[in-house]
Amino acid sequence: MLDPDLxxxxxxxxxxxGADFAELFVExxxxxxxxxxxxxxxxxxxxxxxxxxxRVVVGDTTGFAHTADLSEPGLxxxxxxxxxxxxxxxGGVRQVAAGTVVAHRAAAIAVDPASVGKAEKVALLQRAxxxxxxxxxxxxxxxxxxxxxxxxxxxxxxxxxLVGDDLTKTSFSVSAVAKGDAGLQTGRMSVGRVAGFELFxxxxxxxxxxxxxxxxxxxxDARPAPSGTLAVVIAGGSGGVLFxxxxxxxxxxxxxxxxxxxxAGRKGELVASPLVxxxxxxxxxxxxxxxxxxxxxxxxxxxVLIEQGVLTDxxxxxxxxxxxxxxxxxxxxxxSYRHLPMVRMTNTYINGGDDDPAAIIAGTDHGxxxxxxxGGQVNTASGDFVFGMTEAYLIEHGEITEPLRDxxxxxxxPAALAAIDAVGNDFSMGYPGTCGKDGQGVPVGMGTPxxxxxxxxxxxxxx
Amino acid sequence: xSADLTDIATGLxxxxxxxxxxEVAVGRxxxxxxxxxxxxxxxxxxxxxxxVGVRVLVERDGGMAQGFAHAGSFDADVLAETLxxxxxxxxxxxADPWQGLAEPDGVAAVVQELWxxxxxxxxxxxxxxxxxxxxxxxxxxxxxxxxxxxxxxxDSSSEFALASTAGIGSAGxxxxxxxxxxxxxxxxxxxxxxxxxxxxxxxxxxxxxxxAEEAADQxxxxxxxxxxxxxxxxxxxEPKLAATMLAIIGSMLCGDxxxxxxxxxxxxxxxxxxSPLLTLVDDPTDPRSxxxxxxxxxxxxxxxxxxxDQGELRAFLHNSYTARRAGARSTASAVRGSxxxxxxxxxxxxxxxxxxxxxxxxxxxxxxxxxxxxxxxHSGVNTTSxxxxxxxxxxxxxxxxxxxxxxxxxxxxxxxxxxxxLVAVGAEIxxxxxxxxxxxxxxxxxxxxxx
Numbered sequence: 008m009l010d011p012d013l014x015x016x017x018x019x020x021x022x023x024x025g026a027d028f029a030e031l032f033v034e035x036x037x038x039x040x041x042x043x044x045x046x047x048x049x050x051x052x053x054x055x056x057x058x059x060x061x062r063v064v065v066g067d068t069t070g071f072a073h074t075a076d077l078s079e080p081g082l083x084x085x086x087x088x089x090x091x092x093x094x095x096x097x098g099g100v101r102q103v104a105a106g107t108v109v110a111h112r113a114a115a116i117a118v119d120p121a122s123v124g125k126a127e128k129v130a131l132l133q134r135a136x137x138x139x140x141x142x143x144x145x146x147x148x149x150x151x152x153x154x155x156x157x158x159x160x161x162x163x164x165x166x167x168x169l170v171g172d173d174l175t176k177t178s179f180s181v182s183a184v185a186k187g188d189a190g191l192q193t194g195r196m197s198v199g200r201v202a203g204f205e206l207f208x209x210x211x212x213x214x215x216x217x218x219x220x221x222x223x224x225x226x227x228d229a230r231p232a233p234s235g236t237l238a239v240v241i242a243g244g245s246g247g248v249l250f251x252x253x254x255x256x257x258x259x260x261x262x263x264x265x266x267x268x269x270x271a272g273r274k275g276e277l278v279a280s281p282l283v284x285x286x287x288x289x290x291x292x293x294x295x296x297x298x299x300x301x302x303x304x305x306x307x308x309x310x311v312l313i314e315q316g317v318l319t320d321x322x323x324x325x326x327x328x329x330x331x332x333x334x335x336x337x338x339x340x341x342x343s344y345r346h347l348p349m350v351r352m353t354n355t356y357i358n359g360g361d362d363d364p365a366a367i368i369a370g371t372d373h374g375x376x377x378x379x380x381x382g383g384q385v386n387t388a389s390g391d392f393v394f395g396m397t398e399a400y401l402i403e404h405g406e407i408t409e410p411l412r413d414x415x416x417x418x419x420x421p422a423a424l425a426a427i428d429a430v431g432n433d434f435s436m437g438y439p440g441t442c443g444k445d446g447q448g449v450p451v452g453m454g455t456p457x458x459x460x461x462x463x464x465x466x467x468x469x470x
Numbered sequence: 471x472s473a474d475l476t477d478i479a480t481g482l483x484x485x486x487x488x489x490x491x492x493e494v495a496v497g498r499x500x501x502x503x504x505x506x507x508x509x510x511x512x513x514x515x516x517x518x519x520x521x522v523g524v525r526v527l528v529e530r531d532g533g534m535a536q537g538f539a540h541a542g543s544f545d546a547d548v549l550a551e552t553l554x555x556x557x558x559x560x561x562x563x564x565a566d567p568w569q570g571l572a573e574p575d576g577v578a579a580v581v582q583e584l585w586x587x588x589x590x591x592x593x594x595x596x597x598x599x600x601x602x603x604x605x606x607x608x609x610x611x612x613x614x615x616x617x618x619x620x621x622x623x624x625d626s627s628s629e630f631a632l633a634s635t636a637g638i639g640s641a642g643x644x645x646x647x648x649x650x651x652x653x654x655x656x657x658x659x660x661x662x663x664x665x666x667x668x669x670x671x672x673x674x675x676x677x678x679x680x681x682a683e684e685a686a687d688q689x690x691x692x693x694x695x696x697x698x699x700x701x702x703x704x705x706x707x708e709p710k711l712a713a714t715m716l717a718i719i720g721s722m723l724c725g726d727x728x729x730x731x732x733x734x735x736x737x738x739x740x741x742x743x744x745s746p747l748l749t750l751v752d753d754p755t756d757p758r759s760x761x762x763x764x765x766x767x768x769x770x771x772x773x774x775x776x777x778x779d780q781g782e783l784r785a786f787l788h789n790s791y792t793a794r795r796a797g798a799r800s801t802a803s804a805v806r807g808s809x810x811x812x813x814x815x816x817x818x819x820x821x822x823x824x825x826x827x828x829x830x831x832x833x834x835x836x837x838x839x840x841x842x843x844x845x846x847x848h849s850g851v852n853t854t855s856x857x858x859x860x861x862x863x864x865x866x867x868x869x870x871x872x873x874x875x876x877x878x879x880x881x882x883x884x885x886x887x888x889x890x891x892l893v894a895v896g897a898e899i900x901x902x903x904x905x906x907x908x909x910x911x912x913x914x915x916x917x918x919x920x921x
Contacts, residue, residue: 464879
């Protein structure tokens with residue numbers, strides 16, 4: 008993406024006033040999307056964005072500047088601005104170390120979306136529209152979206168790292184509105200992978216569309232969710248949101264080191280039920296949070312965070328690892344070249360257990376079965392977290408009965424983790440997610456088998 | 471500087487071929503962000519960004535087909551490719567009889583001065599000092615404040631220009647500066663978070679002490695918070711959270727949701743949908759709002775729109791597309807950045823104030839909860855079905871007095887129900903960083919879910 012000599016001159020300029028660390032992050036993103044709504048292909052969008060972010064660290068201070076101008080004068084000026092921002096740290100002028108790590112990774116894709124005609128992409132949307140409307144008379148509105156993005160990055164730093172990564176991702180989502188006597192209801196399905204157009208060999212858009220339509224239609228008869236503390240059985244797949252919120256964020260070293268996590272200082276302690284082994288794994292091929300190198304040039308890693316209930320490690324980026332005098336864990340990520348990296352999750356999941364999912368439901372006398380989860384949010388300091396249920400049912404006497412309207416559930420991370428009393432043998436990864444933190448969104452994957460939390464607070468209105 | 475943005479926009483729009491209509495939005499901004507932590511500057515970011523978005527509409531099959539492309543650079547080859555991409559995309563979209571560019575509608579612009587030269591004159595060292603001062607002020611507000619996660623100062627200066635083949639040409643520039651802090655309070659056994667923020671056109675307009683106090687007070691007053699049993703009670707929202715609620719309601723009154731049948735209010739125009747106490751106005755010509763602007767995202771003059779008048783639904787917000795489709799006039803409510811198509815949204819949504827001061831409102835609540843933060847707004851609020859269920863923290867209200875702190879509960883209702891349940895609007899309007907203006911709101915009954 009850039010001439011090696013120019014990379015070296017840019018880093019030299021960044022280090023000219025003395026610094027502990029300098030880094031050049033170059034990014035080139037090309038995206039295309041098509042959207043259908045209201046029976047019409049109404050949006051075709053192409054985007055391109057290219058630029059560089061330069062980071063200079065002096066002591067505890069990071070200077071950062073970014074530019075869309077990748078010419079030599081543009082990069083050298085940006086390096087100068089970043090260095091000035093970090094101010095003089097008193098260190099001497101350093102030379103860039105000879106390249107110790109020089110590598111380039113590219114995720115293998117079978118069919119480059121750029122080689123597929125727009126007409127073919129548009130046809131997928133029309134198929135989804137027809138399938139959703141044909142699924143049920145009550146379907147009153149359908150929206151569908153196709154998207155592909157290719158993100159190429161180059162990361163070079165004063166520790167001698169020089170790596171590149173090249174990821175192509177393709178995604179598809181469909182949402183339906185159903186209209187009934189009691190009002191409107193919604194249903195949604197979305198898929199996405201680090202993959203090309205072969206995504207559609209794996210997923211049938213008609214099936215996704217019918218799934219979204221059926222979800223919306225089923226909820227037309229839904230009754231208000233109960234209010235109060237109940238046993239909650241969470242279906243495999245998207246149930247991984249629970250762990251992302253209940254403990255994932257609290258295991259990010261930047262929050263831990265600032266005392267903003269309930270898990271600070273608890274390494275080696277039992278923080279969850281022994282049934283829980285939690286892993287964050289950026290190496291899972293094809294998953295939404297996969298990458299070859301993180302946005303600081305560290306190779307993706309599989310990190311066991313909780314092993315049989317015991318907290319084994321936190322997630323780290325470059326700066327937090329430096330503070331703790333250890334190696335980073337491949338969790339330094341950023342939304343774009345306009346953003347500073349920070350500690351982020353990749354694909355977060357818990358290992359499958361031994362229980363038969365049907366038996367978990369049958370063994371629940373009264374509770375809620377959450378078949379599909381929406382997003383969630385956590386207050387890492389108190390550990391309180393919420394997540395949305397977008398498809399849920401009442402469990403009565405061990406059986407799934409009536410559908411419930413949408414709502415949030417609330418719980419406390421450490422308490423909920425400790426209480427988990429059943430983990431199924433039906434592990435699967437869920438839908439593609441976007442995790443937001445401090446104003447930056449990054450793609451993440453989540454997965455879980457069916458599991459039960461004996462007491463969570465269901466945020467409904469029924470007594 | 472604005473001149474060359476306008477040149478870029480008009481230069482591209484001028485390349486329209488026969489049967490083609492083009493709109494170009496161009497933006498440029500410079501920004502600074504300083505984050506303080508532990509008495510030191512944690513990071514200092516200095517940045518310049520560019521954006522260009524090209525919308526091409528092609529006449530076809532009795533309507534127009536739309537294509538869009540955006541890019542983050544003004545290089546000549548990038549601009550040419552962006553126009554070509556948009557053109558190419560239009561070839562694959564379906565013709566829409568209501569699609570088209572905004573046409574000049576003769577409404578005179580109420581010019582808003584959104585640029586303050588004092589920002590450019592503000593020295594860099596002072597920006598750093600403000601972030602450090604904010605951290606210190608938050609920490610020292612109470613011994614119960616255990617730490618500050620981050621204290622930030624930020625500012626931006628941006629310019630924007632729009633040109634279209636329909637004869638629209640608009641340009642503007644704006645400055646803003648902000649302070650924000652998030653802190654932790656508590657003891658060995660518990661920790662709570664608090665957040666404070668202020669925004670102004672220039673740093674001199676920022677109230678640092680108030681930001682520190684907002685964050686620290688929020689965190690400190692939650693110490694000792696517990697889950698309470700499920701119950702029905704009165705809900706009180708201070709202006710900041712009331713504005714969040716109004717923004718959700720505002721999104722349900724937007725033309726795109728209306729014409730596509732995605733809001734329960736779609737066919738309620740002219741009917742009573744809320745308590746007679748509620749009058750809701752979106753007025754970007756009100757200079758008190760940080761959302762004030764001269765032109766909307768399609769270059770039409772911003773204007774005052776009354777959405778709900780004493781409980782009656784009077785109007786929806788429209789951009790030119792949704793207006794054409796609904797048989798209405800654009801309310802100049804197109805919102806966009808240079809990298810996105812014009813959507814529809816409120817810019818300066820505000821309630822008409824009530825007659826009773828906040829203290830009096832509180833004193834009138836026998837059994838209620840003052841909610842100070844809500845979580846899970848993206849997962850628990852469905853503006854199509856109207857379902858509303860969010861996590862909440864706050865203080866119980868007993869016999870008109872603030873009582874014990876509460877956490878790990880949810881509050882739930884439906885959005886149409888909440889509008890009807892409004893029983894009081896405070897007398898003091900507060901203008902909030904997001905551009906909206908609100909007073910405290912009191913809702914008669916909400917379901918709290920706890921132990």
